[in-house]
Amino acid sequence: MMREANFAGKSEKLKSSEPPAFDLVAMDIDGTLLNSEHEVPQENLAAISAVRSAGVLATLVTGRSTFSLVPVFEQIDLDIPYICSGGAEITDPSTGESIDRRVIARSDLEFIVTTARECKIAMFFSLPDGIYYEAPPGSREDWTPSRAYQVIKVEDILSENTAKAVKIALYGDPDRLSQIETTIRQHGPAVHLAYPLEVFLDVTHEDANKGAALIRLVNHLDVSLEKTLAIGDADNDLSMFNVAGLSIAMGNAAPQVKAAADRIAPTNDENGVAWALREIVLSQNNG
Incomplete structure (x- = not known):
């Protein structure tokens, strides 16, 4: 049974007007668009089709590299x-070319x-010709290819x-990742650090994060950031x-992510994306 959404949120502006x-x-893809079986539920696909038919653009914002998006693009067309x-990176799906790319400096790579x-700690590098992986002796290697x-x-x-x-994904136990995060922040280069999962720490250019990229994409598409929904x-x-x-956090999101969101949807196994698109986007655009 789908749980009831929590409409509590952080944004004061939403309390006075719709x-x-x-x-x-x-x-987002993992934990959001995809269910726990790493599939895009048909209900999500139908809702995406519906918002497109209503004239709303829809895109993906992910920590994955282009290469690891192959199985996702087999299920959804952008x-x-x-x-x-x-x-x-911001990539054009019709050509595969990068519209915007923020490369990590060689000196920063060497430090990391x-x-x-x-x-x-094991490392995954996203390079133009593939994903490269180095596992130092004693590092965790139980990931599933x-x-x-x-x-x-x-x-x-x-x-x-x-x-x-453009990205280094550090893979290891949370305590080791916390250790290297502290070292990088205290002694390392100015890079952006983010956790997509507790066993991964992503390192990107200091101007490369989902928010900064979303601003660049909105400018490229010539649409309104105020009229953009992030899930x-x-x-x-x-x-x-x-x-x-x-902003909408999934029901399976961590507490700090829910606290930062304007709305909370059902979980990714309860078709939370479909709920958000139907109840928030379509209701507003058709209202």
């Missing part, structure tokens, strides 16, 4: 640019890699062509919650 009709819906790699090796794309394991990630690296479930969604006109 949110405006929407121009754009920006949806007709406008999407945000990936935690905000480091050296520190990760010392902390025994995808059948949809290849992850290339190397002994020394810095020996690869990292000139266009997500994790800490790395908070930056887009802060800039979107309305």
Whole structure:
């Protein structure tokens, strides 16, 4: 049975008036659009189709790289640019070309890699030709590889062509990730750090996060940020919650994410995205 949505929220402006009709819906993928079986429920697909028919644009905003989006794009078609790699890239789905890319400087990469090796933390690099993986001795290696794309394991990630690296996903136990996060913040370069999951810490360019990328995408599409709806479930969604006109946290989101949202939807296994699109977007745009 679908749980009742909680309409409590952070935004004072919404207490005095209803949110405006929407121009754009920006949806996170894992824990949001996808259910726990990593599938896009048919109810979500139908709701996305309905908002498009109503003249509302819909896109994805994800920490995943383009390569790891292959199984998602087998289930959903996009007709406008999407945000990936935690905000480091905005990509045109019709051409596969990047509209905007924020590359991590080589000196910053060297610091992150050296520190990760010392902390025994595995690293995934998102590069233009694939996802590369280095596992220092003693690091956690229990991740499950995808059948949809290849992850290339190397002994020394810095020996690869990292000139266009946009994201480093650090993989390890939460305590080790907390340790390296502290080290980077205290002694490292000015980069953006975000947790898409408790066992992953994403490192991107200091100007690369979901919120900053959403602003760039809205400008590219020439739509209103105030009329943009953001839906997500994790800490790395908070930056887009802060800039979107309305934010919705999934029912399965962490407490701090729910506290930052304007609305709370049912969980990803209860078709929370479909609920948000029907009850918030379609009701406003058709009202």
